Amino acid sequence: MHASRIGNLLVRGMLAGLVAALCAFAVAYGLGEPSVDASIAVEEAQAAHEAHAGHGAAAAEEEEEAPVSRSVQSTAGLATGVLVYGVALGGIASLAFCFVLGRIGRFTPRATAALTAAAAFTTVYLVPFLKYPATPPAVGNPDTIGKRTTLFFLMILLSVLLGIAAIIVGRRLAPRLGNWNATLVAGAGFVLATAVAFVFLPANEDAVKPSFPAALLWEFRLASLAVQAVLWTAFAVAFGTLAQRLLMPGLPRTEQAARDVPAAG
Template identity: 70%
Template sequence: MPASTVRNLLVRGMLAGLVAGVIAFAFAFFVGEGPVDQSIALESTAAAPQHVHGGDTAAAPAAPAAEEEEELVSRSLQSTAGLATGVLVYGVALGGIAALVYSFALGRIGRFSPRASAALVAAAAFTTVYLVPFLKYPATPPAVGNPDTIGKRTTLFFLMVLLSVLIGVAALILGRRLAPRLGNWNASVVAGLAFAVAVTLAFVFLPGNGDAVRESFPAALLWKFRVATLGIQAVLWTAFALVFGLLAERLLAPRQAPAAPAAAPVPAA
């Protein structure tokens, strides 16, 4: 593929990522911020000091209040400008990377249209980069997780991302090599099963993070937060696939100009 076409696809991928980031931000603000606020409020209530009063005795003297740490960024700013900045930068970055992957994969994953190829690349990226690692190490609400295990959980999550991507690439190579002998459909099924088996083995042998959330934390709120987190990623990648597929199709398969009407035959003398 010419370098100019790759550059144009990169620009369109980043633009599609920006549009997808705007849509994902709207979803995160209206759907995801509710569980986050509830989690923070619940944690603040649990951390508040409890005053115990005796029957006939006076209330115990309060201990000297510890100086509260000054909040550098307010919660309202975090949930608006901060959230928007993070999601938009994330969308543009992933859009550019996905566009480069699309440029490499185009024509190598089958004879699909530009839109279909964009949908396949986005689906593969969502599955390997987020869905599979999320199933092993799901998201934890802020201010709720065990602070002593943050480093460990972060390392394990990115290790799972790396393994998922490598397994996905290996499954793709396996499918391409089996296609001449088994056919495209059978080779795809075998590659998909191999991917599922390898991911299952990774789930079994990698350590868990069961201590990430306290047992007393409400299960319904935890479920709501994790569904919202997964929904943000699903909305982001779906919007990217639709927008980038349209832009890529206009670039790679431009509409042909309508043919000029044929001249009327000249009557014979």
């Protein structure tokens, strides 16, 4: 693909990432922030109870005011973080799209964008989330945050590498098994290899305090999952539309639909 075409797709990917981030921010603010506020309230209540009982040095110290207020964190801070995150991932995903376009089958740019977004969501977020699910702030053991962060990023790296390996295996098996059967075999291999990684990687047993309410924990985790799902779905729709208009501006709808359906092997 020509460098200028890649540059155009990169700009469109970042723009689509911005649109997706706005959608994700709406979900994060509406679903995620209430559970974060509730989590902070639980931690403050537990800290107040310990201070009242005279446990630790906290009983004699004044509570320090946070350098950034909670209202700013939940609005401007959240928006800034999500927007930067979305634009960056949109740019990276658009480069991945340029690499796989035409290499995974005779799909239109719109369908390729959807497949790229689905693969990114699965490998970068869903698989690591299943092993090391998100936790609300300030509810885990602060002494192990470095170890937990390392394990999470290690799981992301393993998931991405296994996903790439599955794509390579699927492509090599396609001439013998057909596209459909090769995809099933490669997918099964990915699931099996991921299960093995889940077994051998250590668990985050101290990621959440035992006294933290289980219902609130899962409410936060489901909200986190929803934010990522909306982010990647919105990106797939926005970038797929922009890429389609750039690369195939005159392709009839009937031909687009025919090319988006893989041939069964």
